[in-house]
Amino acid sequence: MSYDTVIELRKLVRYYTMGDETVKALDSVDLDIGRGEYVSIVGPSGSGKTTLFNLIGGLDKPTEGNVFIDGVDISQLDAYELAWLRCRKIGYIFQSFNLIQVLTALENVALPTVFAGTPHDEGLKKAEKLLASVGLGKRIHHRPSELSAGQQQRVAIARALANDPAIILADEPTGNLDLQTGIEIIDLLHGLNKMKGLTLVAATHDLKMIKASDRIVWMRDGQIEKIERG
Amino acid sequence: MSGEKRMVYFTVRDAYRLGIGYIRRRFQRTAINVASIALANSFLTSLILTDLFYATYNKFQGGSIGVDAYQYWLVAVALIVSVVGITNAMLISVYERYREIGTMKCIGALDQHILMLFLIESIIQGAAGGVIGFIFGVVAAIVSSGFTTGFDIILKIPAISLLGYLLGTTFLSVMLSIIASIYPAWRASKLPPVEALSYEL
Numbered sequence: 063m064s065y066d067t068v069i070e071l072r073k074l075v076r077y078y079t080m081g082d083e084t085v086k087a088l089d090s091v092d093l094d095i096g097r098g099e100y101v102s103i104v105g106p107s108g109s110g111k112t113t114l115f116n117l118i119g120g121l122d123k124p125t126e127g128n129v130f131i132d133g134v135d136i137s138q139l140d141a142y143e144l145a146w147l148r149c150r151k152i153g154y155i156f157q158s159f160n161l162i163q164v165l166t167a168l169e170n171v172a173l174p175t176v177f178a179g180t181p182h183d184e185g186l187k188k189a190e191k192l193l194a195s196v197g198l199g200k201r202i203h204h205r206p207s208e209l210s211a212g213q214q215q216r217v218a219i220a221r222a223l224a225n226d227p228a229i230i231l232a233d234e235p236t237g238n239l240d241l242q243t244g245i246e247i248i249d250l251l252h253g254l255n256k257m258k259g260l261t262l263v264a265a266t267h268d269l270k271m272i273k274a275s276d277r278i279v280w281m282r283d284g285q286i287e288k289i290e291r292g
Numbered sequence: 293m294s295g296e297k298r299m300v301y302f303t304v305r306d307a308y309r310l311g312i313g314y315i316r317r318r319f320q321r322t323a324i325n326v327a328s329i330a331l332a333n334s335f336l337t338s339l340i341l342t343d344l345f346y347a348t349y350n351k352f353q354g355g356s357i358g359v360d361a362y363q364y365w366l367v368a369v370a371l372i373v374s375v376v377g378i379t380n381a382m383l384i385s386v387y388e389r390y391r392e393i394g395t396m397k398c399i400g401a402l403d404q405h406i407l408m409l410f411l412i413e414s415i416i417q418g419a420a421g422g423v424i425g426f427i428f429g430v431v432a433a434i435v436s437s438g439f440t441t442g443f444d445i446i447l448k449i450p451a452i453s454l455l456g457y458l459l460g461t462t463f464l465s466v467m468l469s470i471i472a473s474i475y476p477a478w479r480a481s482k483l484p485p486v487e488a489l490s491y492e493l
Contacts, residue, residue, distance in 0.1 A: 121398065121485045141402060146298035149400025160395040160489065164317040165310075177400030179301035205317075221399070 068228060068261050069095040069118060074127035076113050076284075087113040089284040090127070097228070098259040100252065102272045102292070105281030111265035114281070115233045118263060119152055120144050132228070149177045153222025155251075157234035159214040161206040167193060167217045168202040174224040185224075192220040196250060212243035219250060230254070232264040236271060248274055302405040304412070311412040318385075322417060325381050325469070329421025330428065332374035333465045336367045337429025340457060341449075342437045348448050349441040357440065371468060378472035382414065386480040393480050394488025403481040410477030411470060418469025422462030429461075430454075 076088040088110045095101050103111050116122035117129055120136050128135050131151060139147060148154075161170050168189050175185030193202050196216040206214050215235060222230055232251065236244035252274045255262040264271060272278055273292065280287040315322045343359045350356060386393075393406055434446055 116486050119398070121489070142300065143298045145300045145397075145400050145402045148398055149300050154398045156489070158391075160391055160398075162392050162395065164314050169313070173396075174399040176306050177300045177302055177405075179299065224399075 066096050067094045068097045068099075068132060069093075069263070070128075070130040070133075071114075071118070072128045072130070074114075074117060074129065075125045076110075076117060076122070077125045086284045088117070088124075091284075091286055093279065093286065095261060095263060097261055098255070099277065100255045100262045100275045100292075101264070101277045101279060102275040103263065103265045103279045103281060104267070104272055105287070109281040110284040111281055112233060113284075115231055115263075115265050118229075119154060119231050120147050145177070149174060150225050151227055151229060153224075153227040153230045155215070155218050155222050155230065155232040155235045157237040159206070159211075159218045159238070161214055161217055161221070163206055166203050166205055167198060167209065167220075170206070170217055171220045171224055174221060178225045189220070189224065192223055193217070196220045210243075211239055212246060215239060215243075215247050216250070219247070219254075223254070227260070229261045229263065232262065232266075234266055234268075235264060236266065236268045244268060245270060300400045300402060300405075302401065302408070304408065307405070307408045307412045308416075310409060311416060314413060315416060321381060321385055322413075325378050325414075325417045326421040326424065328374045328377045328381075329418055329465050329469055330425035332367075332370045332468070333422050333425025333461050334428035334432060335370045335425075336464075337426050337457065337461050338432035338436065339363055339367055340461075341430060341433035344449060344453075345433060345437045345441050345445045348445060349437075352448065353441075371464075375468050375472045378414070378417075378469060379475060382410070382473045382476035383479075386410070386476045389480070390483065390488045390491040393483050394485045394491070397483075397485040397488065405481075406483075407477050407481040410473055410480055414469045414473035414477070415466055418466035419462060421469065422465030423458070425465065426458050426461055 071091050071093040074088055074091040078085045078087055091110075091114065103114060105111055113122070117124055120129075120139075123137060128137060130136070131147065136144065136147060162173065165173065168186060171189035171192055172185040175188060176182075180188070190202060193199060196219055198213060198216050198220070201209060201213065206217070209217065230251070235251065236247055239247060248268070248271050251262060251264070254260050264275070266272060275292040278290040278292055280290070339359060346357045346359065396406060434443060438445065
């Protein structure tokens with residue numbers, strides 16, 4: 063087990079039962095992702111991208127097999143440890159941003175720091191800095207409904223960074239954005255990956271995102287079809 | 293992941309802060325819950341106080357008027373209706389916030405944090421409804437019994453006993469609000485994050 067590997071998937075299987083039918087969303091997936099690597103997960107819808115995203119992120123439990131994050135098998139973690147992992151180790155970015163609508167940009171970004179136990183003022187200060195770093199320094203008191211899609215995704219990226227995670231998981235981060243905004247978001251993510259050494263795992267359809275990545279994992283029918291160097 | 297203690301934090305103060313945010317910015321739904329509690333409590337308060345006014349009147353003026361017992365049954369029904377109404381409103385509020393609950397779990401919230409968030413909101417609503425209802429109840433009692441007992445009857449009631457009723461009925465309102473919210477809050481807290489995140493309203 064190398065310490066440079068941050069995510070290890072071993073014989074990962076996830077079945078869903080729909081009535082009498084068993085759907086094999088993931089069927090024996092093995093994958094190692096290195097620290098600081100930028101990996102795109104690509105495949106048609108229903109190929110298991112989102113299931114993989116959920117399993118790596120500790121949002122769902124595998125039917126069989128293991129997910130190791132920093133050498134720790136996350137299926138062995140209790141609810142507290144799992145919450146800690148989601149809070150401190152992993153930052154999530156979604157296609158539909160998933161910001162808390164009643165909170166301002168600043169409060170949204172500061173929310174993960176609350177769960178990390180950061181003092182209130184310190185968390186707000188950090189959130190302000192992060193928002194400035196994603197280019198939203200002037201709109202910190204706006205609520206999501208008052209921001210454009212691209213700006214909302216920037217807030218979501220800042221939120222994902224709030225507790226200095228080792229891993230950023232992104233599920234179709236440019237899926238709801240126009241071309242130009244999408245390019246800006248990709249540049250932002252790519253920059254974070256390169257400059258901060260963040261491990262970036264993105265499920266995507268977006269060719270521009272795929273091109274920027276170090277490795278491309280092609281999924282089909284719940285299995286890895288092929289892995290390409292970017 | 294070694295060495296460091298793996299803990300997540302969400303204090304009552306954090307929940308209060310967030311709860312106030314929800315209440316302020318989703319004011320309409322909150323207002324309906326508060327109004328429901330306030331209505332029930334004003335009914336209860338006005339009945340209790342009318343009873344008290346009549347008793348005081350009887351004592352000082354030697355009358356023999358009273359409140360019919362069946363009216364207390366009506367109040368009990370009003371309280372139950374209010375509880376059911378709040379449960380319904382809170383369930384809708386949980387559905388509306390499915391994605392947000394999933395998101396909160398992604399950034400470190402435990403089940404009990406979600407539970408606490410919803411319960412604190414219901415406590416705030418219950419307390420607000422209780423106090424508002426009490427004020428309306430006092431006014432209603434004075435107006436309805438004043439013509440019989442004289443409007444200065446309120447002056448003959450010791451302030452301490454009014455305060456007692458305020459605290460008592462507000463406490464009852466908070467309890468009712470909590471009872472009404474336990475099931476919705478519990479459902480919200482048990483949501484698996486994946487399901488909550490993929491929910492389309």
